[in-house]
Amino acid sequence: MNRAIGTDRNASVRLQGIRRGLLSCTALVSSLFLGGLAATSPASAQQAINRPDQSDPVVENNAADCTLLVPGDCIFITTIDDGSVNSITLTNSGALTTVSGNGIFTSARGPGAFVLITNSGEITSPDMGIAVQTSGGDDKTGADGASSGPATGDNGDGGANGDPGLPDSPGADGEAGGAGGNRTAGGGTSGGNATGGDAGAVTINNDASITITDLGLEPDGINTTTKGAAATGGSAG
Numbered sequence: 001m002n003r004a005i006g007t008d009r010n011a012s013v014r015l016q017g018i019r020r021g022l023l024s025c026t027a028l029v030s031s032l033f034l035g036g037l038a039a040t041s042p043a044s045a046q047q048a049i050n051r052p053d054q055s056d057p058v059v060e061n062n063a064a065d066c067t068l069l070v071p072g073d074c075i076f077i078t079t080i081d082d083g084s085v086n087s088i089t090l091t092n093s094g095a096l097t098t099v100s101g102n103g104i105f106t107s108a109r110g111p112g113a114f115v116l117i118t119n120s121g122e123i124t125s126p127d128m129g130i131a132v133q134t135s136g137g138d139d140k141t142g143a144d145g146a147s148s149g150p151a152t153g154d155n156g157d158g159g160a161n162g163d164p165g166l167p168d169s170p171g172a173d174g175e176a177g178g179a180g181g182n183r184t185a186g187g188g189t190s191g192g193n194a195t196g197g198d199a200g201a202v203t204i205n206n207d208a209s210i211t212i213t214d215l216g217l218e219p220d221g222i223n224t225t226t227k228g229a230a231a232t233g234g235s236a237g
Contacts, residue, residue, distance in 0.1 A: 048094055049075045055082050061091045065121075071100040081110035081137035087200060088115045097124040103210070107133040114200035120207045129210035129221045134200040136227065199226040 048066040051058060058077055066074035074096040079086035088106050096103040103123035108115050115132050123129040163172040202224045210221040 047072060047074055047076060048092075048096065049077060049090075051077045054079045054086060055084075057085070057087050057089075059089045063093045065095045067097040068101065069099055072098070073101040073103070073105040074098055075104040075106075077105075078107040079109060079113060081113070081135070084110070085112050085114075085200075086110055087113050088117075090116070091118045092121050093119075094121045095123075096121055098126070100126060102128045102131045104130045106131075107135070108200055109135045110137045110200075111198055112200050113137075114202070116203045118205045118207075122208045122211075124211045124213060126212065126214035128223045129212065130204060130206065130223070131220075132202050132204065132222075132224045134202055134226045136199045202226060 046066075047068060048062050048064050049060055051060070054077070056079075058079060060075075060077065062075060068074050074094075075090070075092060077088050077090065079088060086108060088108050090104070090106065092104065103125045104117065104119070105128075106115050106117065113134060115134055117130060117132065119130065160175040204222060204224070206222065212221060
């Protein structure tokens with residue numbers, strides 16, 4: 001009986017030792033796992049969105065935080081003027097922090113290409129929190145008018161003959177011919193008309209704080225610029 005009791009007590013001690021060992025292993029694995037997360041989890045090494053020179057309408061929804069430690073914008077989207085309406089629609093809920101750049105920068109080119117931004121993420125930036133540009137696209141020039149036709153006028157009348165001369169003397173000079181008619185050139189055509197494209201509308205719905213860290217640059221929390229395309233009529237012929 002005493003032997004059996006002693007055996008049970010030793011077994012209990014061994015089980016406790018095994019349990020402590022397992023707990024230690026678990027703690028080590030947890031530590032390694034959490035350490036790995038700490039090394040890889042920051043999303044601060046890259047932009048949240050980077051889509052330059054897009055030739056189609058852009059629709060983006062960003063929820064990722066961004067802490068950009070190199071020059072640049074956390075969200076950067078631009079579209080080109082290729083004859084279609086390449087607008088930008090952006091929804092952001094991520095916290096955006098830059099050390100040199102804007103929190104959000106968008107630029108839409110082309111007639112009617114609009115920008116619509118809905119932001120609920122806090123922005124910290126030395127430049128501008130949200131910067132938006134729209135442009136009517138490339139400047140337009142009308143076609144030149146056709147050139148005028150050649151100038152034509154009537155011939156002048158012939159002069160009268162001079163009197164015949166006598167023997168041993170020359171005849172008189174003939175009279176000068178009449179003046180030629182005026183020369184009139186054909187009319188050239190007018191230069192063609194040109195119409196510059198209208199810049200698209202800008203709509204920004206902001207529901208979060210924007211903090212500007214470099215006040216010496218006189219930046220804006222939100223800055224918008226719209227510019228219609230210039231138009232120049234063609235030259236007349």
